[in-house]
Amino acid sequence: MVDQGYLLLVEDEPLVQANNKIILERRGYNTQQAYTLSEARAAVNDKTPCAIILDNKLPDGNGLDFLKELRRKSNIPVLMLTGMGAPEDIIKCLESGGDDYLPKPYDQMIFLLRVEALLRRSQSVPESIYFGSLKLEPASGTAYINGERMPLTTKEYLLLQLFVTHPKKVLSIPMLFRNVWGQESNQDRRSIRKAISRLRRMLEGSGYVITNDYNEGYIFERE
Numbered sequence: 620m621v622d623q624g625y626l627l628l629v630e631d632e633p634l635v636q637a638n639n640k641i642i643l644e645r646r647g648y649n650t651q652q653a654y655t656l657s658e659a660r661a662a663v664n665d666k667t668p669c670a671i672i673l674d675n676k677l678p679d680g681n682g683l684d685f686l687k688e689l690r691r692k693s694n695i696p697v698l699m700l701t702g703m704g705a706p707e708d709i710i711k712c713l714e715s716g717g718d719d720y721l722p723k724p725y726d727q728m729i730f731l732l733r734v735e736a737l738l739r740r741s742q743s744v745p746e747s748i749y750f751g752s753l754k755l756e757p758a759s760g761t762a763y764i765n766g767e768r769m770p771l772t773t774k775e776y777l778l779l780q781l782f783v784t785h786p787k788k789v790l791s792i793p794m795l796f797r798n799v800w801g802q803e804s805n806q807d808r809r810s811i812r813k814a815i816s817r818l819r820r821m822l823e824g825s826g827y828v829i830t831n832d833y834n835e836g837y838i839f840e841r842e
Contacts, residue, residue, distance in 0.1 A: 624668065628652050630653075643734065667693070686715045696740065750786070755780055
């Protein structure tokens with residue numbers, strides 16, 4: 620149960636909104652509803668939610684555009700609801716900064732469990748994580764190396780935090796997908812390879828490297 624804060628439900632279909640609200644409030648969560656992106660922006664500006672359940676298509680714009688806008692200033696956990704289930708559509712949701720996705724139509728219990736998993740991942744985090752010349756701030760999703768802020772996307776930050784908290788250990792591809800992309804599938808590794816490549820470039824000269832483990836995963840360690 621959520622003791623404080625609220626879940627922002629951004630959805631323009633009244634029946635879906637009503638069902639999601641009932642499911643979550645029966646579990647004890649506080650919710651606030653927004654039927655348009657303008658209502659969602661106003662809600663976020665008024666009081667930061669503990670998580671956002673965001674539909675992809677809304678009357679006044681695209682949910683992905685709002686998500687990208689949100690990620691420029693906040694690391695609020697976001698579960699995307701989408702009627703598009705093709706792999707390329709899912710990749711767009713996750714690369715835009717979504718923490719998880721759920722294709723419509725969905726089972727009510729699966730919806731509830733995905734929301735609760737999202738909340739668990741975002742709670743009980745330290746204010747700062749220090750690792751040599753690296754400093755990570757989980758609440759804001761920012762990282763610094765030698766005092767300089769690293770220009771990380773949300774997924775790149777989550778990858779770095781996972782590496783820093785598991786140094787010298789092989790992190791498998793399925794583990795990375797599960798913990799960073801919020802899914803079990805490892806059918807398409809392009810997103811991981813792209814994020815790892817950018818992290819490697821930012822870590823050049825820092826004394827830390829990300830190495831491959833025979834294509835089974837990656838290891839974060841000192842040079």
